[in-house]
Amino acid sequence: MPSSSSSNSATPTSTPPYAAIALALSEQHWTQLGQGDHPITAATDDFEINVKRVTSLLLVRVVARAMEIAKQTRQEELLKKQQEQQEELLDTNEFSECEFDYKQQQQLLLLQSEQSSFMEESPFPETNWSTTNICTVFLQEQCDWPISETVVRQVEQFVRSILIKYDPKVPYHNASHATHVTISTNKLLDMLWVHRCNSFGLRQNALSLLALVFAAIIHDVEHRGLPNRQLALEDDELAILYNDTSIAEQRSLFIGFQELLKPDYKELRETIFPVSTEYHEFRSKVLSLVLNTDIASPSNVQLAKSKYIEAFQNPSLPSDAALTEDEVEENMLEHVRRMPMNTVKALNKGVQNVSGGVMTVADASVSGVKNVANFGVSGVKKIGEASMDGVSKVFKGVGGVVGVKSTSTADQEAAGGAKLSPKPPKSMVSSMTGGMSAMSKSLKRNSGITKTSENDDDTADSPAASKDMLNQARKYTVDPMKNTVKLVTGSLGSIGNSFGLNKNKKLGIRVSMDLTGETVETYRRTTRRTSLFKDEVDDEVDDLKAAVLMDLIMTAADVSQNLQGYEQMCKWAGRLYIEMRKAMLENRGPDPKENWFQNQIGFLEFYLAPLSQRLDATGAYGPLGSMFGEVVESSRDRWLVEGAQSTNKMIQDGFAMFPGNDEWIEHLGVMEGGATGSDAADVEAKLGGSIADMEKQVTEPDRLFL
Secondary structure, eight states: OOOOSSOOOSSOOOOOTTHHHHHHHHTSOGGGTTOSOOTTTSOOOOHHHHHHHHHHHHHHHHHHHHHHHHHHHHHHHHHHHHHHHHHHHHHOOOSOHHHHHHHHHHHHHHHHHHHHHHHHHSSOSSOOOOHHHHHHHHHHHTOOOSSOHHHHHHHHHHHHHHHTTSOTTOSSSSHHHHHHHHHHHHHHHHGGGTSOOOOTTSTTOHHHHHHHHHHHHHTTTTOOSSOHHHHHHTTOHHHHHTTTSSHHHHHHHHHHHHHHTSGGGHHHHHHHOSSHHHHHHHHHHHHHHHHTTOTTOHHHHHHHHHHHIIIIIOTTSOOSSOOOHHHHHHHHHHHHHTSOHHHHHHHHHHHTTEETTEEEETTEEEEEEESTTOBOSSSBSOSOEEEESSSTTTTTTOSSOTTSOOOOHHHHHHTTOOOOOSSOOHHHHHTOOOOTHHHHHHHSTTOOOOOOOSOOOOOOOOTTSHHHHHHHHTTOSSOHHHHHHHHHHHHHHHHHHHTTOOTTOOBTTTEEEOTTSOEEEOSOOOBOOOOSSGGGGSSOBOHHHHHHHHHHHHHHHHTGGGGSOHHHHHHHHHHHHHHHHHHHHTTSSOOTTTTHHHHHHHHIIIIIHHHHHHHHHTOTTGGGGHHHHHHHHHHHHHHHHHHHHHHHHHHHHHHHHOSSSSHHHHHHTOOGGGOOSOOHHHHHHHHHHHHHHHHHHHTOTTOOOO
16 A cells, blocks of 8 residues: 555545546546536636646656656566576576576575566556546545655646636637646547557557646647638748747746746656656657647657657568568579679779778778668568669669569569579689678577588589579578678678668658767657567557657647547637638637638548548557547548537637627637636635535545556
8 A cells, every 4th residue: 555645644535636537537538528517527718727637747747657666676686686686596506407496486486476476566456547546546545645745735836827828819729628628638638448459569658648638738828819821921030939839838848847847847847757868758758749739840740750660561571471481482592593693703803901990892982881780579570772883783673582583584684683693603602701690690580491402512503593593502501692691791891880870770750860970769669568568569669650640649639529429529619610710800810700610511521530540540548449430430421511510619618709809808708817706716616515525436446446
């Protein structure tokens, strides 16, 4: 059971602040967020109520992060202890083999016992960082959060400081919008635990979950109610500052991190970022998430598409169904055999001049090597593409060796290549050493393909059939074909390695390179998570897929009203219309009523429908994933029938709400300073009874929770 942070008593008597609010917000159905008249969950423009709601959700993420750090620290201690004990056993020669095995088993049992004791002290036998689970457990235990009261106050102070910077005169991009997006983000995260499908490591990463909620809170802070293109047309000071690129989003990021880095939040930062690398990881995630909400930026949209394709639809990545080793070898030899002899001679001459990572081919300097030796897990994607002065496209056409049909001899000669030699001259044999095994091992882990024959026959049959040529090649103890492959790829690979390249990597979204030639791996490839904690082996980790999933969640939350039903869509579309009408009357934008009906159809079909399909296609939500598309389709169908009437109402409301400078503000219930006539005491009076009822309901023993 977690210890209380505010009392030294062995039996905590207090309940964690904000837990009941966060739980109530999380238990709403996705399509019912903010609906109804429940005082804790009903949508409102009341500033103080929204501060409490957003604070509750951010606080839970901070708690989860603190618990993750404690868990990771304990795990590292156990692993370090296990390693030290194994080293002690290895250094001891007193035990027989049976005694050694027995000692190892005893140590493992002891570590498992320590792990079990640690988990018993924690309220979570497995890593479930969902808001619903965290709040339910702590409310049932009736204990405070495992963080200090100072951190709790700083979380509340941060939320208040951010929300008050949302301009209350902006009808759509205001604190109410930020609150709705934050609640929607929290719900999308909680839904990941319903069916526990593969989330690519996101569910177990409390830092990433915190980044999502943080990004939702700050994503539109200080928004002026004007689109980026208008600010750029006006040469606004922010447009000049941010070079016409995601102007509003970059401003929001600046404000958000400027606030977080103030001395006022020192304890908060120390709680969630014990080391600086974790802060920079967090910042990188938040930057990507907020910039991704600029859906009017072609470059951002294209980048999001490219990341999604690379993560989920990349056809160039090899499948798990690999070819056999003999098929790998045969395909590779076939391609080498079909190379023109002058190319083979040039390569042979070139490999003799390899020195210090610089290779000369026919006395020509290799000034750049691109995709030198990128191999897939189950096959070769590219053997080599080099830019060489003097030897043009030496290895072009060898890419895709495995699983790709070879080019015929006739096609090769028709393309202008020299005639193929069925067998290299004997003089080449003496200048080459080694075999195919090096290449094969790089393609197939822990496998050797090399075959040598005790028969030293030098004769060769007709090269018409690749199988005959392969058999002839295997008769050499030192195979010229194999040696060519080995020496060429080995030499090129050594150059690639000197630049920091890895055979299984290519430059792109996952891996980049700086001017020094140092490679930067942005996203790790899929690996199986290894942990002493039982549930963490169920989710495969792929940083790129997790990042794409995070982007989709953030984007979906930003337009969540359109994914939650027709009524929500119309409500927020009306506010957006008013915001655009205000800008129009200030001569800072076009008249929004033009094509409003048709534009909503386009947004539903060309943006929201693909977004919902991608969110579903990740598989992270299991059967729930289809719900997003179904809502969009239903809203589109209703808009086609009722949209004209809804559009007329929005136009009429726009005229009624915006005849002057203040009447539309009064109508929306938003006042200067970010408040709406309710102070903190009024909020406590409104929510006090409901919170008490929620806490009582949660502590009932027969309560079912996620």
